[in-house]
Amino acid sequence: MSVSEGVGVSNRVETLEFQAETRQLLQLMVHSIYSNKDIFLRELISNASDALDKLRLESLIDKDLQVDTSDLHIAIEVDKEERTLTVRDNGIGMSRDDVVRLIGTIAKSGTAELLQKMKESKDAAASQELIGQFGVGFYSTFMVADRVILRTRRAGEEGGTRWESTGEGxxxxxxxxDLPQGTSVTLYLKPEDAEDQLFDYAAEWKIREIVKRYSDFIAWPIRMTTERTDEAGATTQDVQTLNSMKALWARARNEVEQAEYNEFYKHxxxxxxxxxxTIHMKAEGTFEYEALLFVPNHAPFDLFMREGKRGVQLYVKRVFIMDxxxxxxxxxxxxxxxxxxAHDLSLNISREILQQDRQIQAVRRRLVKKVLSTVKEMQAEHADRxxxxxxxxxxxxxEGLVEDVDNRELLLDIISVASTHDANEPTTLRQYVERMKDGQKDIYYMTGESRAMIENSPHIEAFRAKGYEVLVLTDPIDEVWVEQIGAFDGKSLQSVAKGQVDLDSEDEKADTEPEREQQKKDFAPLLSWLTEKLTEQVKEVRLSSRLTTSPACIVGDAHDMTPTLEKMYRAMGQEMPQVKRILELNPTHPLVTGLRKAHEQAPADETLAETAELLYGxxxxxxxxxxxxPSRFTRLLADRLARSL
Known part of the structure; x- marks a missing residue:
């Protein structure tokens, strides 16, 4: 892992290897997979701004921390002769362990998947979108630099750390x-491209342009020392602040361009x-606050990871409090x-207090309503988005259908699910109800691991034959919310794999009633015998009205837990009793009618028990x-096939 050089702890020098995935990522960076290289400076400024936020917050919380917060700022320094660019802050800084942990590795699962997608992507914009999902902006420096040196000292510590790399292994x-508190990142810029002056990152005008475009809203001053030569040849230096430092959320909606919102979101x-x-809102009255919220264009890689980040940033009177x-x-x-x-909270409020604060809970309710209503407007007016x-x-x-009872009706209005109506276009529940057949009382659905499995399931044969639409629910959470919701717009949610099914009209029932009664009499002995033989597996064997081509299917009682839900609970460590289900037979299928005749002629035949086992399997x-x-089932099937040849 490392080679140590030098003597003594106070002068430790280590050459460390990058994590394998980090090394691959750096190679992609070094060979410039992005068309827009300007963003490297935005990323460095953004990191510096975060460090200043954290220092001010820590100084408020830890009264023993001896730090000077009177002039927190970000400085940009350029040496045109050496072609170096330095971004410096006097923020929280990093310890040696922080440097190794945060920069030496990409400490996030899923990186291998990211790299694979990036390699497969031939579109620079698509690659840029992918890298954004993994929050590895520091590495963008190697798009413009041959060598990067980071110097840092954490607030409250005496010693500092120097990190250097060329972006190789x-x-x-x-x-x-003797390092000042905070962090500086020095880039040794790649040789200037004589044919393209637009990417001269040692030029003052270029730095100004990037800061104005990407970082104008940063709350801390971004300063740069500029040189001016007068007519007499005298040179003077002037320290200028490059950004306006205006908080976007505090400005009126009509005063902000969408491009400014976009750059703030990226920050x-x-x-x-x-x-x-983009959602910009302001509340006045007993509890005043401003909010600027964003719905991303793509899901973050850690959306379904337990350790994934969530929540928004909290400020109190423009002071950063909590990420x-x-x-x-x-x-x-x-x-x-x-x-x-928020305008009326304490500056040292804790996460625990926030969870119980009535004002914060009221803000949360308003934010959630606004986000969901925005999605509903999007649904009605911007179909593509x-x-x-x-x-x-x-x-x-x-998941909100299970967690958020207060907003359940609004959530039911905005969800979309796949259905048998259109294989390529999902449907809302409202659209489903509008398409329901005359006399249809229930919204039919089926849960399963995949659309293919559901569409090929015996359970939906009669529904397909009768022209009834079935919702196709394949997400694990679907198993839970359909059970809890129960109904939509006065229509019950009915699983096609549960309970009794009767899709015949009154006229059809009148025509088929005599035939069904006769079938019940004819099959009664077989059904009783099968129920006894399969008593370890099922609680009942009965005739089915949901099958048209398959010989048999397994269904649950109306209020039984589904097998998938059983598995989910067991996977979470919960003990679940085994739920016996019902075996339904198609009375018109040759296999079932043949089994009935065989049972009538020789009810004691041992092969009948094997046939029953195969039918259930x-x-x-x-x-x-x-x-x-499985081995027994395979053996029985092989023996039966061999005898048929």
């Missing part, structure tokens, strides 16, 4: 003395693509980014279930 970490989210939707404030946004909206600036939103975040939003496999003894 290794980096050097060294203990150093707080470390995403490299524009947001899908990822979970109290302000429910878990199912964890992808929403943004800022809430809504489609993107639902593709990226729909699975998370459906086939029904279990048809719904995607698992056999308790």
């Amino acid at each position: 290794t980096y050097v970490v060294e203990d150093v003395e 707080i989210s470390h995403d490299w693509s524009d947001p899908l939707e 990822d404030c979970e109290a302000l946004m429910p878990n199912y909206l964890r992808f929403v980014k943004g800022v809430v600036d 809504y489609r993107t939103f639902w593709t990226e975040f729909g699975r998370a939003v459906k 086939m029904a279990l496999l048809a719904e995607g279930g698992e056999l308790s003894d």
